[in-house]
Amino acid sequence: MSESKLTDVTTTDAWERLDELAESADVDLRAAFAEDADRASSLTFDAADLRVDLSKNLVDKDVLSALLDLARTTGVEERRDAMFAGEKINVTENRSVLHTALRRPKGAQPPLVVDGQDVDKDVHEVLDRIYAFADKVRSGEWTGVTGRPIETVVNIGIGGSDLGPVMVYEALKPLRHERLTARFISNIDPTDAAEKLGDLDPETTLVVVASKTFTTLETITNARVARTWLLDGLRERGAIGEGQDAEAVAKHFVAVSTALDKVEEFGIDPKNAFGFWDWVGGRYSVDSAIGTVLAVVLGPRVFSEFLAGFRAMDEHFLSAPLESNVPVLMGLINVWDSNFLGAETHAVLPYDQHLHRFPAYLQQLTMESNGKSVMWDGREVSDETGEIFWGEPGTNGQHAFYQLIHQGTRLVPCDFIAFATPSYDVKDGDQDVHELFLANFFAQTKALAFGKTADEVRAEGIDESIVPARTFPGNQPTTSIMAPKLTPSVLGQLIALYEHIVFVEGTIWGIDSFDQWGVELGKKLAKDLAPAIAGDEAAIKAQDSSTRSLIEYYRANRAR
Numbered sequence: 135m136s137e138s139k140l141t142d143v144t145t146t147d148a149w150e151r152l153d154e155l156a157e158s159a160d161v162d163l164r165a166a167f168a169e170d171a172d173r174a175s176s177l178t179f180d181a182a183d184l185r186v187d188l189s190k191n192l193v194d195k196d197v198l199s200a201l202l203d204l205a206r207t208t209g210v211e212e213r214r215d216a217m218f219a220g221e222k223i224n225v226t227e228n229r230s231v232l233h234t235a236l237r238r239p240k241g242a243q244p245p246l247v248v249d250g251q252d253v254d255k256d257v258h259e260v261l262d263r264i265y266a267f268a269d270k271v272r273s274g275e276w277t278g279v280t281g282r283p284i285e286t287v288v289n290i291g292i293g294g295s296d297l298g299p300v301m302v303y304e305a306l307k308p309l310r311h312e313r314l315t316a317r318f319i320s321n322i323d324p325t326d327a328a329e330k331l332g333d334l335d336p337e338t339t340l341v342v343v344a345s346k347t348f349t350t351l352e353t354i355t356n357a358r359v360a361r362t363w364l365l366d367g368l369r370e371r372g373a374i375g376e377g378q379d380a381e382a383v384a385k386h387f388v389a390v391s392t393a394l395d396k397v398e399e400f401g402i403d404p405k406n407a408f409g410f411w412d413w414v415g416g417r418y419s420v421d422s423a424i425g426t427v428l429a430v431v432l433g434p435r436v437f438s439e440f441l442a443g444f445r446a447m448d449e450h451f452l453s454a455p456l457e458s459n460v461p462v463l464m465g466l467i468n469v470w471d472s473n474f475l476g477a478e479t480h481a482v483l484p485y486d487q488h489l490h491r492f493p494a495y496l497q498q499l500t501m502e503s504n505g506k507s508v509m510w511d512g513r514e515v516s517d518e519t520g521e522i523f524w525g526e527p528g529t530n531g532q533h534a535f536y537q538l539i540h541q542g543t544r545l546v547p548c549d550f551i552a553f554a555t556p557s558y559d560v561k562d563g564d565q566d567v568h569e570l571f572l573a574n575f576f577a578q579t580k581a582l583a584f585g586k587t588a589d590e591v592r593a594e595g596i597d598e599s600i601v602p603a604r605t606f607p608g609n610q611p612t613t614s615i616m617a618p619k620l621t622p623s624v625l626g627q628l629i630a631l632y633e634h635i636v637f638v639e640g641t642i643w644g645i646d647s648f649d650q651w652g653v654e655l656g657k658k659l660a661k662d663l664a665p666a667i668a669g670d671e672a673a674i675k676a677q678d679s680s681t682r683s684l685i686e687y688y689r690a691n692r693a694r
């Protein structure tokens with residue numbers, strides 16, 4: 135994408151048309167459904183195994199047609215093809231963006247060669263090594279230094295090197311190997327490592343240090359803490375003696391990184407390291423070697439099904455015409471809601487307890503990607519970008535924050551996600567509990583769309599004085615996503631769906647969704663502040679008055 139091609143989207147005819155429609159068109163969902171018996175079927179789409187019902191969004195034919203014009207004007211398809219082909223669309227870092235290459239099947243045609251790198255070959259070489267390693271750990275052939283099989287895999291990573299693995303582990307936990315569990319240490323808050331390692335047996339623990347750069351303060355600090363914990367624990371029980379540290383680390387530590395030289399400097403044998411490449415962004419890396427903990431605990435078969443799910447969604451995104459391309463349509467509707475209807479946030483509400491970390495995962499994917507205020511040619515954007523994503527699983531959220539969505543003053547578009555078949559068949563007497571659960575899922579989107587009029591409230595004999603408080607305006611936009619079951623493949627499809635939605639929105643806004651410069655300043659300042667916190671008077675004096683007084687408060691109140 136050359137810079138000269140970039141047009142500020144807000145100056146396009148399609149944008150102007152959408153502005154007019156936002157002024158004039160007033161989609162009323164009650165009326166829209168009453169007038170058009172086919173509304174649900176014409177706005178429901180399949181993408182791989184996902185059924186996506188967009189009909190309860192505030193769109194009509196005119197809005198959709200203008201949104202599709204917007205996608206054409208901004209070259210969504212061309213940029214999509216450029217991304218899949220390995221063009222350097224991450225302009226601020228001059229990198230390709232090729233997370234989609236991580237899920238290309240062996241032998242995919244034509245082969246993907248970028249800058250002379252045979253990407254398919256490299257991806258599958260690493261995958262094969264990960265699978266071979268995972269098989270060894272799972273079979274018990276790989277043991278700790280005292281010969282005992284591994285029971286706990288501790289993944290140490292943060293951001294993209296944590297959120298994806300945790301979310302997927304939580305989602306697919308019933309599929310784990312019966313001897314193996316996973317734990318995740320991410321925070322530099324010492325509580326995290328202390329509590330996660332505290333009750334583990336070092337003899338049966340394998341640590342995966344996961345860091346794309348292998349320089350992230352949290353991860354490297356926690357990795358050192360874990361190494362000390364391991365070696366001290368083994369020494370205390372007489373399991374290792376003088377000169378056996380390296381052997382113990384080799385049996386209990388593996389690493390995942392793009393910086394294999396740094397892995398070696400840390401003291402992890404490169405034989406026990408799995409690489410990936412700078413064209414995989416951290417928040418797009420759960421399907422790279424960053425998923426090693428998953429391949430070990432859930433198994434290579436599950437991991438390859440997971441990858442096949444991503445691929446199925448990639449194929450849909452690549453081949454479906456814009457009019458029925460689900461990531462495109464969802465991305466466009468998000469732009470409509472946030473740029474034209476004034477939505478400030480976007481809720482994602484999975485009706486599946488196993489997806490309880492999915493909203494947190496999506497927060498990094500969406501907000502780190504699209505929280506930008508300059509376009510990829512350096513000019514400032516002229517309208518809002520980057521939706522604020524948040525959410526909790528249903529039905530818990532219903533008893534907490536749904537009130538605001540139903541009757542508050544803000545527009546909160548919501549994605550509802552549910553599965554036809556539950557992970558567990560549970561009955562309460564004759565009642566299938568999953569049906570009760572899904573009844574809530576269906577009821578919520580219905581109530582949000584159609585509300586309850588004052589007359590309907592009155593008809594229930596409610597006292598006139600409280601009729602307004604009991605009226606529901608409705609017309610709150612929702613998307614319903616369903617699939618037969620939360621399988622590894624379906625989870626991969628869901629993640630890829632949101633990756634591509636983010637891409638579509640980023641392309642329309644003209645921003646680089648693949649850098650994250652905003653994270654850098656805080657990281658640097660934290661390092662710079664260390665001497666002041668440790669008591670260096672000159673460093674304390676050099677701070678602004680607020681930071682200085684906070685540091686002084688800390689120094690006066692720290693109990694040791």
Ligand SMILES: O=P(O)(O)OC[C@H]1O[C@H](O)[C@H](O)[C@@H](O)[C@@H]1O
Nearest residue numbers: 293294295345346347350416653
């Ligand atoms: O994997 P690492 O290099 O340790 O990076 C971990 C995370 O930290 C960074 O600050 C970025 O904001 C994230 O995108 C990244 O996923």
